[in-house]
Amino acid sequence: MVKAAVLGAAGGIGQPLALLLKTDPAIKELRLFDVVPVVKGVAQDISHVDTPAVTSGHVKSDDGEGLKAALTGCDIVVIPAGVPRKPGMTRDDLFNINAGIVRDLAQGIAQHCPKAFVLIISNPVNSTVPIAAEVFKAAGVFDPKRLFGVTTLDVVRSSTMSAQAIDKPNSADEFTIPVIGGHSGHTIIPLLSQSKPALPSSLFEDKEKLAALVKRIQFGGDEVVEAKAGGGSATLSMAYAGFRFAQQVISAAFNGKKGVIAPSYVYVADNKEITQSIGKDIAFFSVPVELGPSGVEKLHPLGDISPYEKELLSACLEELPGSITKGVQFIQQP
Numbered sequence: 001m002v003k004a005a006v007l008g009a010a011g012g013i014g015q016p017l018a019l020l021l022k023t024d025p026a027i028k029e030l031r032l033f034d035v036v037p038v039v040k041g042v043a044q045d046i047s048h049v050d051t052p053a054v055t056s057g058h059v060k061s062d063d064g065e066g067l068k069a070a071l072t073g074c075d076i077v078v079i080p081a082g083v084p085r086k087p088g089m090t091r092d093d094l095f096n097i098n099a100g101i102v103r104d105l106a107q108g109i110a111q112h113c114p115k116a117f118v119l120i121i122s123n124p125v126n127s128t129v130p131i132a133a134e135v136f137k138a139a140g141v142f143d144p145k146r147l148f149g150v151t152t153l154d155v156v157r158s159s160t161m162s163a164q165a166i167d168k169p170n171s172a173d174e175f176t177i178p179v180i181g182g183h184s185g186h187t188i189i190p191l192l193s194q195s196k197p198a199l200p201s202s203l204f205e206d207k208e209k210l211a212a213l214v215k216r217i218q219f220g221g222d223e224v225v226e227a228k229a230g231g232g233s234a235t236l237s238m239a240y241a242g243f244r245f246a247q248q249v250i251s252a253a254f255n256g257k258k259g260v261i262a263p264s265y266v267y268v269a270d271n272k273e274i275t276q277s278i279g280k281d282i283a284f285f286s287v288p289v290e291l292g293p294s295g296v297e298k299l300h301p302l303g304d305i306s307p308y309e310k311e312l313l314s315a316c317l318e319e320l321p322g323s324i325t326k327g328v329q330f331i332q333q334p
């Protein structure tokens, strides 16, 4: 009897994500929360789908009762709440707004469902996950095994774009490619050399083609923004990715599925094997995560990476620690 909540469920990501979660037969209760009242209509609409999850909508209220009703007793909470960047808004403006939203929602989780698995989609994930961790630490409920930044869209893009790059566009689902690092631009490191099955050696011999593929994966979001021409950013592929990761967490935690491994941006600070494989003491990093009944069962070290991937790792490590610190400072020095 899995109870799931989507916070920010009336949004571009939230609506399709909620719909996809409604199709998961493991979920028996699906609670949709947002600041806008239309979330009740979204829930009503989705509730007509003939799958087990009983679906309800909850609106943010000044007394906190709306959030309390959405969260109490929840096993898994997925957070796509936030604001997308609007004209005239700087990256710092966006950071401050989304950071505040994630902080407030994390406080609600700490209070009403401290044992839930928490999956954060709200950007910048590199900073919002540390923000949630700080809130949970302050409330005495931080469990690094249960907090995840969703990086699955980078995994999904890696498979799709690699298949296209080798002229096998129908074979996207055949490739499993670990993606490590963070969840924006240069912090995203697709380990193409570790693809299973292996990508053809001709791809690795053509350095320009390889670099173009990596850049396309790292900045895949820009392709969508451009194509939507002012109509927003990636929502549908992100919803799919969020759903896929939520399903992986649920199947390992509640359905006893073994051997579920998925990259995710998680707390690595107290795992020496991992930080040594990264080559830096860092608090959060995306690595392949083995999932189980309590969430993170095991983190997988980086393994053999190519000299080119080492360069990508260096570029990631120039940016990522600052993003983590920015999140921590947002809570510690408001």
Ligand code: APR
Binding pocket: 007, 008, 009, 010, 011, 012, 013, 014, 033, 034, 035, 036, 060, 080, 081, 082, 083, 084, 098, 101, 104, 121, 122, 123, 124, 232, 233, 234, 235, 238
């Ligand atoms: N609590 C709950 N929901 C909120 C809150 C809040 N405090 N603040 C905003 N929301 C809701 C909005 O009302 C909206 O329905 O979050 C939803 C966000 O949806 P969109 O504006 O359509 O944005 P979307 O494209 O879905 O992106 C959401 O995910 O990928 C990230 O960068 C993206 O941070 C952004 C987030």
